[in-house]
Amino acid sequence: MDIKDTIDKTKLPEHVAIIMDGNGRWAKERGQLRVFGHRNGVAAVRDTVEGAVEIGIKYLTLYAFSTENWNRPKLEVSALMELLVNTINKETKTLMDNGVKLNAIGNLNQLPTKCFARLNEAMQKTANNTNCTLTLALSYSARWEITEAVRQLAKKVLSGEINPDDIDENQVARHLTTCDIPDPELMIRTSGEQRISNYLLWQLAYAELYFTDKMWPEFRRNDLFEALATYQNRERRFGLTSEQLVKK
Template structure:
């Protein structure tokens, strides 16, 4: 039986987040430069996005470039930024064909002007699509995101717009980067590493974590389907007991 056929469409995670890890190691194992792995990772993104649309996942968020990645060798960073521009240009048609809206989170002003321009053009072009929303986390870190939210709220208190006592979880969440998107129910990380790496720390509070040894350039829609199937076999209690979940 096809793994897709085992998935219960009535219990899909609305939002799946992915840490796309292993591009560099995959390339190194093949005697290639790290950028070779990043280029091959584009096919994994395309197939995963199409797979998400195929089974009905409404939100997909990919960790594409962290704030810490700026510390990598300049040649690799430059190649990654050029690859990002080229990929956005080439893949916008794929997004349109699949009805996918493109979104981006992170300190986007740090991106090179050409990259920033292409990104926003693609976001504007796909803004009317409604099958699924693909969010790219670019120049992103969760600590940066939480710090920015705290700064915004502190500024509002200083201006007298809100009182400190008004700040609760809901108000704080509204100042994060995806206030209108539900928190991820499932986080997938490739390459065998088992850590969150400063990714969506607030939003992942109750996410199910799924780790696979497969390197990102090898990841395909069937791997996404397997992760979703594994997610559906888990009991999500949110602090309650199993007995409390029984109707």
């Protein structure tokens, strides 16, 4: 039986987040430069997005470039930015064909001007698509995001717009870059590494974590479906006991 046929489409996670890891190692194993892995990772992105639409995932967030990645060799960063521009140009049609809305989170002002412009063009062009929202985390780190939220709240307290006692989890969440999308229920990381790496720390509080040894350039929609099948076999208790869940 096809793994896709085992998935209950009525119990899908609304939001899946992915750390696309292993491009560099995959390239190195083949005697190539790291950028070779990043280029081959584009096919994985395309197939995963199409798979998400096919199965019915409404929100998909990909960790594309962290704030720490700016510290990589300049040649690799330049190649990554050029690849990002070219990929956005080429893949906008794929997004339109699949009804995918493009979104982006992170310190986007750090992106090169050309990259930022292409990103905005693609987001505007796909803004009315409703099948799935694809969010790219670019120049992103969760600590940066939470710090920015705290800064915004502090300014509102100083201006008298809000009272410190009014600040709760909902207030913090509304000041995060993901304020318009639900928290992920499933987070997938490729390449065998088992850590979150400063990714959506607030939003992943109750997410199920799924780790696979597949390198990102090898990841395809069937790997996404396998992660979804595993997710559906887990018991999500949110601090309750199994017995309490049965009673509910």
